[in-house]
Each structure stands twice: as C-alpha cells, then as structure tokens.
Amino acid sequence: MYTKKVMDHFSNPRNMGELENPSGVGTVGNAKCGDIMRMYLDIDDDGIIQDVKFKTFGCGAAIATSSVATELVKGKTVQEALEVTNKAVVEALDGLPPVKVHCSLLAEQAIHAALWDYAEKNGIKIEGLKKPKNDVHDHEEDVAESY
Amino acid sequence: MEKKIYLDNAATTKTRPEVVEAMLPYFSEVYGNPSSVYEFASQNKKAIDEARTIIADALGSHSSEVYFTASGTEADNWALVATAEAYESKGKHIITSKIEHHAILHTCEYLEKRGFEITYIDVDENGIIKLDQLEKAIRPSTILISVMFANNEIGTIQPIREIGEIAKRHKLLFHTDAVQAFGHEDINVEELGIDMLSASAHKLGGPKGIGFLYIRKGIKIRSFVHGGAQERGRRAGTENVPYIVGFGKAVQMALSTLDERRKKELELREHLVKRVLAEIPFTRLNGHRTNRLTNNVNFSFQFIEGESLLIMLDMQNICASSGSACTSGSLDPSHVLLAIGLPHEIAHGSLRLTLSHENTLEEINYTVDKIKEVVDKLRKMSPLYEDFVRKR
Numbered sequence: 001m002y003t004k005k006v007m008d009h010f011s012n013p014r015n016m017g018e019l020e021n022p023s024g025v026g027t028v029g030n031a032k033c034g035d036i037m038r039m040y041l042d043i044d045d046d047g048i049i050q051d052v053k054f055k056t057f058g059c060g061a062a063i064a065t066s067s068v069a070t071e072l073v074k075g076k077t078v079q080e081a082l083e084v085t086n087k088a089v090v091e092a093l094d095g096l097p098p099v100k101v102h103c104s105l106l107a108e109q110a111i112h113a114a115l116w117d118y119a120e121k122n123g124i125k126i127e128g129l130k131k132p133k134n135d136v137h138d139h140e141e142d143v144a145e146s147y
Numbered sequence: 148m149e150k151k152i153y154l155d156n157a158a159t160t161k162t163r164p165e166v167v168e169a170m171l172p173y174f175s176e177v178y179g180n181p182s183s184v185y186e187f188a189s190q191n192k193k194a195i196d197e198a199r200t201i202i203a204d205a206l207g208s209h210s211s212e213v214y215f216t217a218s219g220t221e222a223d224n225w226a227l228v229a230t231a232e233a234y235e236s237k238g239k240h241i242i243t244s245k246i247e248h249h250a251i252l253h254t255c256e257y258l259e260k261r262g263f264e265i266t267y268i269d270v271d272e273n274g275i276i277k278l279d280q281l282e283k284a285i286r287p288s289t290i291l292i293s294v295m296f297a298n299n300e301i302g303t304i305q306p307i308r309e310i311g312e313i314a315k316r317h318k319l320l321f322h323t324d325a326v327q328a329f330g331h332e333d334i335n336v337e338e339l340g341i342d343m344l345s346a347s348a349h350k351l352g353g354p355k356g357i358g359f360l361y362i363r364k365g366i367k368i369r370s371f372v373h374g375g376a377q378e379r380g381r382r383a384g385t386e387n388v389p390y391i392v393g394f395g396k397a398v399q400m401a402l403s404t405l406d407e408r409r410k411k412e413l414e415l416r417e418h419l420v421k422r423v424l425a426e427i428p429f430t431r432l433n434g435h436r437t438n439r440l441t442n443n444v445n446f447s448f449q450f451i452e453g454e455s456l457l458i459m460l461d462m463q464n465i466c467a468s469s470g471s472a473c474t475s476g477s478l479d480p481s482h483v484l485l486a487i488g489l490p491h492e493i494a495h496g497s498l499r500l501t502l503s504h505e506n507t508l509e510e511i512n513y514t515v516d517k518i519k520e521v522v523d524k525l526r527k528m529s530p531l532y533e534d535f536v537r538k539r
Contacts, residue, residue: 002458010455011462016528027530031492034452034472034480038530055530057492059454059471063528 003094006064013063015070017053024121026113028132029106035062037110039070043118047078054110061100068092069107078118081111082128152510155466156350156442157299157327157501162393163352169396170354173389181386182375191388198395205398206344206361207335214360214378215391219326219347221371222360223250225382226322226343229369230291231258234320238288239263244276244305245486247295250345251324252482264288273435274303274487282313291320296328296344300470300483300499301434302443304332311340320366326350326358330401331409331440342366348390353397357390408504412441415502415511419444422515427522433484433497442502445470447484447493450532451525456498459521465514470497492531 002010019025019040029035035058042051052074054066069089073081086104090096096104113132119125153161179188181195196210203210216222231241243255245267255265266284269277276294292314297304307323314321322343325334329344330351336344344361348354362368362381374383401408420432429449448456453469460467470481472495479485480494489497500514526532 007458010458013528018533031495031531032490034491034495036530038533055528055533057450057529057531058452060458062452063455 001097002060002064003096005068005092005094006061006096009064009067009093010060013054013067015051015053015074016055016067018055019051019053022053022114024114024116024118026110026115026117026132028109028113029058029062031057034058035103035106037062037066037106039066039110039114041073041081041111041114041118043078049073049076049078049081058103058106059100061096061103062106064093065089065096065103065107066110069111073111078115078126082115082126084108084111150464152465152506152514154500154502154506154514155468156503157302157440157499158468159349159355160352160503161505162349162354163397163400165400166353166393166396170389170393173392177388181388182377191386194388194392195386198391198398201395201398202359205329205334205402207337208361209364211379212361212364214362214382215386215394216358216360216382217356217387219324219345219350219358220250222345222347222358223248223324223326224254225360225368225371226345226362227251227254227258227291227293229371230320230322230343230366231261231263232369233367234290238286238290240266240286240288241291241293242266242268242281242284242289243293244268244270244295246270246274246276246298246300246483247293248299248324248326250326251293251295268294270303270486272488273438274298274301274433274483275435275438276305276310278306278309278313281310282317285313285317285319289317289319291322293322293324296323296325296334297332297440297443298434298483299327300481301445301487302327302439302501303435304328304438304440307339307341314342315340327440327443330398331405331442333405336361336363343368348394348397351397351401354390354393357387357394359394404504409441411504412502412506415506415508416441416444418508419500419502419511419515422512423518426515427519430522431493433487433489440501443499444501445497445499447489448496448498448522448525449493450529450535451496451522453480453495453497455525456496456521459524460498460514460517463517463521465517468499468501470499471495 022040023043024041027038038055040053052070056066072084086108089104181191199210320342326347329346342363347358433445453471484494
C-alpha cells in the first residue's frame with residue numbers, strides 16, 4: 001500500500017519531538033477525523049529555519065508526511081518553507097495512495113500554521129501566508145475530557 | 148519472532164488441512180454435475196447431502212432447511228431482500244441494530260431506497276441491543292427482525308433467545324447473522340426461536356466463498372438467484388461441490404473440538420486482556436467483559452491512531468485489525484465503536500485481536516510486549532498525549 005519512502009519515514013521518523021521556546025508552533029487537523037499534526041519551528045534572526053520538530057496523531061501516511069515535511073523545511077528560509085506544497089511532500093515520498101493525499105495537505109497546513117504563529121509573535125507579515133483555517137486548538141477541550 | 152502471529156481470525160481463518168484434503172477429490176476426480184442423471188454425478192449429490200445434514204444437525208434443524216450460498220454476505224442479502232419482497236403485502240417495516248455488519252446495514256439502505264422503513268435499535272455501552280427499545284419499535288407493519296448473533300468487531304453476544312421470544316410473541320420473522328458465532332457458540336435454532344440464520348465457512352476453518360442460509364420450513368421467501376432447480380429451486384446455480392464438502396468437514400471438526408477450543412481461547416483471551424489492561428495505561432476494553440466470543444478482544448488505546456498501530460505490529464509479524472477510519476476507507480471510524488458511545492478519537496485508536504486454537508501463550512505474551520512498545524512509541528509522537536501530559 002505504501003512506498004518504501006513512506007515506510008522509511010513512518011518507521012524512522014525524522015525530527016520527531018518538541019522544541020522548547022519555539023519561534024513558532026502550529027497544530028492542524030482534528031482528533032475526530034483521526035489526524036492531528038503539530039510543527040515546531042526554530043527560526044533565527046535571518047529568517048532561516050534552524051530547527052524543526054513535529055508530533056503527529058494519525059495513520060502511517062500522516063506520520064510519514066510530517067516527517068518528510070520537516071526535512072523539506074529545515075535549513076530553509078521562511079519564504080522557501082512557505083513554498084513547500086503538499087505536492088512536494090507527496091513527491092518526496094514517491095507518492096501516496098489517493099485516499100491519503102489529504103495527509104500531505106495537512107503537512108503543508110501545519111508548516112503554514114507554525115509560520116503564522118511565528119509571524120504573529122514577532123509582529124511581522126510573511127508575504128503570501130494566509131491565516132490557517134484548520135487549527136485544532138478549538139477542539140482541545142473535548143479531546144482531553146471525552147474519554 | 149520470525150513466525151507470523153495471526154490474530155485476525157474474525158477476518159478469516161486458516162482452512163484446516165483436513166478440510167482441504169476432503170475437498171480435493173471433488174475437483175478433478177468426482178467432478179460430475181450433481182444435477183446429472185448418471186451414477187457418476189450421484190456421488191456429488193450424495194456429498195452435498197452429507198454436508199447439508201452435518202450443518203442441519205449442528206443447528207438442530209432439518210437438512211431441507213439449509214441452503215448453500217456463495218458467502219455469508221449473500222445469505223444476509225437474501226434473507227433481507229427476499230423476505231422483504233415476499234412479505235411486502237403485510238408491511239414494509241424491518242427492525243435491526245446499529246451494530247450489524249455492512250452486509251446487513253447496506254442491504255437495509257438498499258431496501259430503504261425501495262420504500263421500506265428500517266428501525267436501527269441502539270446498543271448499550273457493552274454493545275448489547277436494547278430489548279425494550281426493540282419491542283417498542285414493533286408496529287403493525289413490521290415483518291422482520293434481524294439482529295446479529297455476535298458482533299464481528301467487539302465480540303459481544305446478543306440476547307438471541309429473548310429476541311426470538313419477542314419475535315414469536317409478535318408473530319414476526321427473526322433472522323440472525325451468525326457469521327462470527329456459527330461453529331464457535333452453541334446454536335440451536337429451535338431453542339432460540341431463530342427463523343433464518345446466515346453463516347460462512349471461512350470463519351470456522353472452512354474455505355472462503357461458501358456460506359449458507361438456514362430458512363425455517365414454511366417461511367415464504369423469494370428466490371434470490373434465478374435459474375436452475377438447485378437448492379430446492381430457491382438458489383439457482385450449479386452447486387460448488389468441493390466447497391460444500393469442505394464446509395461440511397469444517398463444521399464437523401468445529402463441533403467436535405468446540406469445548407476444547409473455547410477453553411483454550413478463553414484462557415488466552417483472559418491472559419491477554421489482563422496483561423494489556425494492567426500494563427498499558429489509558430486503555431479500555433471494548434465490548435462486554437465476559438459475554439463475548441471466546442476468541443475476541445478489542446481495545447482502545449487513547450491518544451493514538453489504529454492504522455499506524457497495525458502497521459507497526461505488522462513490522463513485528465503480528466496480524467491484527469482496527470476500527471479506525473483509515474482502515475475502513477472512510478472518514479468515520481467504526482460504526483460499532485461509535486454505537487457503544489466511544490468518541491471519535493478513542494474509536495480511531497482501536498485494535499481488534501481475534502484468536503484461534505492454534506495461538507500459544509508464548510505468542511500472546513510476545514504480542515502484548517510488542518503492543519506495549521508500539522503504543523509507547525506512538526504516544527511519544529502524539530500531540531494529544533503531549534497536551535494530556537502537560538495538563539496533568
């Protein structure tokens with residue numbers, strides 16, 4: 001079902017974890033649909049992504065797309081990271097089954113959400129970045145208490 | 148562990164070698180068409196009769212009441228659609244449960260499009276149908292109640308005898324999808340008041356591609372597959388002789404080993420449940436604690452998703468299944484887990500393990516060890532778990 005690349009990123013996820021005091025953090029998706037991605041970015045004064053970490057609740061494809069997305073943005077400028085599309089994520093994984101393509105979109109949105117957070121914190125405007133609509137924070141309460 | 152650990156016996160079982168052996172002569176040696184007149188063909192007819200008798204005896208019924216089909220799904224479709232058509236003049240209302248297999252639920256949807264009304268009865272948190280709600284749902288136009296014997300996902304066994312009594316009291320037909328239960332539980336259609344029953348060979352050590360529908364004598368039911376006079380004119384098509392023979396053999400073996408299999412499965416199941424619940428926090432057992440199939444366990448591990456769990460277990464050579472959306476091919480997790488009241492995110496993190504008599508304690512212990520590792524690994528990746536830990 002999955003390519004070797006997907007399986008590789010799924011079994012050995014790159015940059016998995018959290019960052020303390022990140023420059024930006026974004027969470028997208030919701031538990032109801034079974035996918036949540038969170039991206040942490042550490043961006044230096046020159047606007048270069050020095051470090052990136054992710055955490056994901058979701059299927060194999062969701063974990064693999066998050067992992068590969070972190071590789072695609074690490075060391076890049078904010079502007080370059082913004083250009084990492086879901087298509088680029090799918091290509092970097094040598095393809096995804098059609099029903100899993102939405103996972104790559106989520107990865108793109110997670111990067112955007114983290115960049116948005118960074119921009120807001122620093123009072124700057126990133127050219128071409130729109131406010132991510134798919135933020136999970138509204139759902140957090142029912143996730144933690146519904147068990 | 149090098150060897151594959153197969154814990155998905157509710158999906159399908161290994162065909163017993165004795166069953167394969169019994170089937171083999173009927174491909175290239177005794178291959179006549181049972182409908183032909185000559186002596187050569189009569190051997191095939193005899194073989195079918197024998198298998199039918201074994202199955203009829205297993206149910207406490209008569210062999211003229213057992214009709215072979217190509218699957219349990221076909222039997223379910225037949226029972227619902229053909230009964231609906233036959234009793235349409237009496238009424239167009241059918242009662243079923245919210246946790247039926249899709250073979251029933253999707254057939255009900257089909258009937259709804261054709262003007263039938265279906266009432267889907269709720270189940271409690273253990274997956275047991277609400278009998279009071281069932282009885283209240285009966286109307287003058289009700290013709291049929293269809294409730295599964297045991298659930299394929301959470302293993303809960305339904306109060307079949309009580310449903311049979313309700314059906315009898317209101318003079319309604321009662322069909323049960325016994326695909327998961329036949330060959331695993333004691334079933335006597337007379338004692339339980341069952342009018343129709345669906346089953347499938349491959350869930351009890353028989354081959355895939357063969358099932359049957361038990362139809363109590365006297366029940367008006369339309370033919371579902373039209374053609375020749377096979378199966379008393381009710382289900383046309385040349386009989387699948389080798390598979391029917393295999394089905395008979397599988398039932399014979401399932402019955403003769405029933406008690407010892409159940410005992411062994413129960414021991415393994417209890418060990419598995421106790422270890423998992425004791426050793427993995429934030430875990431729940433789905434389905435009734437005791438009133439469930441001896442070989443079924445279904446857990447929900449909070450903060451993780453089922454498909455990733457399955458793939459990681461597969462990497463450790465463990466075959467299992469899940470009710471997460473990603474494994475069902477839709478956006479929603481299992482309708483059964485939602486019906487017992489689980490929130491979506493807990494339903495996404497479900498794991499079903501279904502045992503067989505061939506599993507060993509060593510395999511179960513290895514599996515629990517691996518589940519622990521994998522759940523831990525996935526939780527460390529989970530933003531839900533991160534939030535949970537932070538809030539504590």
